[in-house]
Amino acid sequence: MVNWSTLDTVFLDMDGTLLDLHFDSHFWLEHLPKRYAEQYNLHPQQAKETLIAMIMAERGSLNWYCTDYWSERLSVDINQLKAEVSDRIGYRPHVPDFLATLRRSGLRSVIVTNCHPDPLALKLSRTGLDKHVDAIISSHELGKPKEDPDFWRDLGRKIAYRQQHTLMVDDSFPVLESARRAGIGQCLAILEPDSKQAPNPQHPDIPGIRHFDEVMPALRLHQALPSK
Incomplete structure (x- = not known):
């Protein structure tokens, strides 16, 4: 499934890959509509339908992921509202063990996320995830989401990597398809x-x-092999 022996870099998505996507799903589909309805005196279902239509119209763009954009567009403090339910932020199963094994294997681990820097900081403060990887890059630093074919070229200017010796792990099929078209060796x-x-x-x-x-057994086997 993964040929670890050909790799020197592993790009990792964060939300839905390392962290449970439940936090984001709950926030955008339940908590935000509830608080938006309260603020604007709307029926909860009406608020939910209105927000989902607005959000889906931005799907695949950087605005989709931008808390500054949504705070301004909705006249609410998205970061404050996210903090209200931050107890739902947590790792997916086996992630700490996987990251520790990845580090022991000598492979470079880089989080490549569409998450805006503000909620990213909140998630790192809750999980300490930044202590388990070598670097973190937000697409907002590059001004384009991972779905954009030019993202991967610009990423190379931020952090040098060899495409054919890189693995991209993500829960988004559009992102993985974008990475593969850009020449990423394994997805x-x-x-x-x-x-x-x-x-x-x-x-x-x-x-x-x-x-x-x-994928842990094969990664542990790679870790145990003598260096070339």
Whole structure:
């Protein structure tokens, strides 16, 4: 599923890959509509339908992920509202063990996320995730989301990497397809990003796993092999 012996860099998505997507799903689909309804004296269902329509219109763009954009657009403090439910932020199964094994293997681990820097800081403060990887890059630093084909070129100017010796792990099929078109050597899909939702179907061309324990045996074997 993953040929670890050809790799020197592992790019990792954060939300839905390392962290449980339930936090974000709950926030955008439940908590924000509730608080928006309270602020504007709307029926909760009306608020939810209005917000979902607005959000879906931005899907795939950087605005989709930008808390500054949504705070201004909705006249609410998105970061404050996220902090209200930050107790829901947490790791997906087997992630700490996977990251520790990845580090012991000598492979470079880099979080490559569409998360805006403000909620990113909140998530790092709750999890300490930054202590377990070598670097973190937000797409907001590059001015374009991972879905953009030019993202991967610009990422190379931020952090040098060899495309054919890089693995991208993400729960978003559009992101993985974008990475593959950009020449990333290997891609791996996370099929169960949200602990409260059913797994996603398998992609026809990109291998997928539900949890990292499925690739841990091969990674440990790679770790145990003598250096070339």
